[in-house]
Amino acid sequence: MSETPSPRRPTAFRLDDPDVVVAGSREAPAGRIVVEPEPDDVPALPVPPRRRGFRWGRLFWSGVGGLVTLGIGLSVDRLVRDLFAREDWLGWLGLGLAALASVAAVAIIVREVAGIWRLARIDELRADAAAAVLGDDTPKAVKVAEGLVALYRERPQTARGRAAVAGHLGEVIDGRDLMVLVEADLVTPLDRAAQRLVADAAKKVSIVTAISPRAVVDLVFVLVTVLGLIRRLADLYGGRPGTIGFLGLTRHVFAHLAVTGGMAAGDGLVQQILGHGIAARLSTRLGEGVINGLLTARVGLAAIDVCRPMPFVAATRPGIQEVMGGLMPEAEAKTR
Incomplete structure (x- = not known):
């Protein structure tokens, strides 16, 4: 033995x-x-697709919404009849206000449906781009490129990138190479703007929560900043969701964060704090501010993965160090 x-x-x-x-x-x-040695960066997992198909919860809320709508309609009809019975001019006034509210309700519904459609379109483009890269599928890559050009047609700042992508479509290029060119010309400039948004939000959270005297104020400020960051990133990448679409997008961002960001968040926080040698010198409030800023940055990075219309192909996925590069030196300087 x-x-x-x-x-x-x-x-x-x-x-x-x-x-x-x-x-x-x-x-x-x-x-x-x-x-x-261990790898510096944890590889990003693909964004899990949103669950589709029949849901009993959606059917339930659709039925409840229909009943509430019918109840409101009957109440308005009864109110208008009572106003006409009292005075004709009151009845016409009530009818005009009801018509105005109906037009606004239709506009809101159209906006919500359009926002949900745009989010679904971005999910579809991201899935098709991933399939084009993995399979080196040129027709699918051309379809994705045309879809991205159409998505950003109303953005003047993307004119140069759209022109470059249109020029690539007339050339014979492999599917993966076409996705690399589309990413560099059209999506990478948006990535730089998204990285600035995440960095600004994280630094703002770090400063405010470090000087805030109440934990409740910290919680409310972080929540408002994170939700605003998710909406700005969605608008930047072309999602522009309405209220219902934004709620679904936020849930998807936190689900993606739970799947891909748990281990990376813990490792990144320890490396950032201990690596700069300030854990022992930070005050309690300043340390809490730094932690809150890093967590905000982690949520922002997850939102970039979810809102981006294509996966990272040749471009480097931004990490905590790229987003928060200036925070730790500033915090360390304040402790000296």
Whole structure:
């Protein structure tokens, strides 16, 4: 029987010790300490598709909404009849106000439906782009490129990118290469703007929650800032959701964060705080502000994944360090 080797006892060492060898760099002589480095970034998982199909909850709320609408309609009809019975001019006034409210309700419904359709269109473009990249499918890549050009047709700042993409469509290019060009010409400029939005929101949360005297104020401010950030990112990438679409988008963002961001958030927070050597010098309030800012940045990065109309192909997915690069040096300078 072979003897089971006993596990090596924990050893304290310095990284600049000449006896410390990184695994894979060279063969470690006997007596040397071998360190196996871990990857810096956790690979981003694909955005899970939104659940579709028949739902009993949706049917229930549709029925309740229909009953409420009928009840409101009957109440308005009764009110208008009573107004006509009292005075004709009151009846006509009530009828005009009811017509005005009906027109506004139709406009709101149209806006909500259009917002939901745009979000569904972005999900479809992202799924088709991922399939085009994986399968090197040129026809599907051309379809995605045309869809992105149509999505941003009303954006003057995307005119140069749309012109470049239109020029690529007339060339013979592989599907994946076409997606790389479309990403660089049309989507990457939006990524830079999205990264600035996330960085500004995270730094604002860090500052306000560091000086706020009440935890309730911190909670409300963080919630309002995060929801506003999600809406601005959705508008930036072309989603422009209404109220109902925004609620569904927010739920999808937090679901994506729970799937892909749990481990990365913990690792990123520890590396950011300990890596800059300020954990022991930060005051309690300043430390809470930094943590809140980093968590806000994590939500913003998850929102970028969900709102972006195509997955990251050749472009580098922004991380905590890119978004919060200026926060830690500022916090460390304040503690000196």
